[in-house]
Structures are given as C-alpha cells and as structure tokens.
Amino acid sequence: MALTKLNQLYRQVILDHSSHPHHHGDLEHATNRSDLTNPTCGDVLQLQLVIEDQIIKDIRFDGSGCTISQASASMMTDVVIGKTVAESLLLADQFSLLVQGKEVAKLEELGDAALLSGVAQFPARIKCATLSWKALEKALVK
Structure with a gap:
C-alpha cells in the first residue's frame, strides 16, 4: 500500500520532530516538573516548565522513547x-x-500535533503519543 504524498509529508514532519526535537534538554530554573514513564513500552519523559503569572514562559523535555513519543x-x-x-x-x-479518533474543537490550535491523529488507528501507540501531554497535565495541576 503506497502512502499518498500528504501522508509522506506528515510522516516526514513526525520524523523531523523526533530526530530534531524542539525545546529538548534541561531547564535550570524550572518552577514546575513532572516525570512519567509508559510501562507498556518503556518510554520515559522528564518535563520542566517555567510558569509566571499563569503563563508557560519556557518548557523543556528530556528522556527516551519511540519516534511517536519523542x-x-x-x-x-x-x-x-x-x-x-x-x-x-x-x-x-x-x-x-x-488520538482516540474523536472530534476536536480546536484542531488548528494543536499545530503539528494534529498530524498525530493517525495514532487512533493503532491503539497500542496512544499511550506513546499522550505521554508528554499527561506529563504536562501533571506538572500544571499541583
């Protein structure tokens, strides 16, 4: 089954984010932190944020995991x-x-993350895709 040109583009964006991740590394003066592990596949993520006046001023992540997770x-x-x-x-x-295949109201606000909608076709990968987002929720809700 050949991928369409659009699917190839989506795949390339995902691979680029995984190979050259944005906001990767340590954040020395973090105000909020969260560490999560996906026990199913072993993905590990450390998330650090600087929050001032309820605004995320800076954010960094580190860890290891699959292409989808990173x-x-x-x-x-x-x-x-x-x-x-x-x-x-x-x-x-x-x-x-x-990523559960449900309709969302703010699709355009998800930016490149909207390209991960195809994960819904692979239920075992949903935890990989949501690991960082769950870490974000954990770091924001203290």
Whole structure:
C-alpha cells in the first residue's frame, strides 16, 4: 500500500520532530516538573516548565522513547509555550480526544500535533503519543 504524498509529508514532519526535537534538554530554573514513564513500552519523559503569572514562559523535555513519543513531546512544547495554564490543559484534553479518533474543537490550535491523529488507528501507540501531554497535565495541576 503506497502512502499518498500528504501522508509522506506528515510522516516526514513526525520524523523531523523526533530526530530534531524542539525545546529538548534541561531547564535550570524550572518552577514546575513532572516525570512519567509508559510501562507498556518503556518510554520515559522528564518535563520542566517555567510558569509566571499563569503563563508557560519556557518548557523543556528530556528522556527516551519511540519516534511517536519523542515527536509528540516536541510538538507539545511548541504548542503550549506562551499559553496560559488553562489553555494548555484544554489543549492537552483536545489532543487526548484526537488520538482516540474523536472530534476536536480546536484542531488548528494543536499545530503539528494534529498530524498525530493517525495514532487512533493503532491503539497500542496512544499511550506513546499522550505521554508528554499527561506529563504536562501533571506538572500544571499541583
């Protein structure tokens, strides 16, 4: 089964985020942190944020995992930086619905993360895609 040109483009964006992740590394003066592991496949993620006046001023992640997990974390950091805590929690909820194959109201606000909608066809990969978003929720809800 040949991939369409659009599917190839989506795949390339996902691979690029995984190979060259955005906002990757340590954040020395983090105000909020979260560490999560996906016990199913062993993906590990450490998330660090700087939150000032309920706005995510900076965000970084580190860890190891599959292409989907790492790409999703990179995409998530791009989406939430500069957003309020409330906006970020709403986007995390929307992303969770998206990868479960459900309709979302704010698809365009998910940026490149919307490209992971195809994960819904592979239920075993949903936890990989949502790991960083769950870490974000954990870090924001103290």
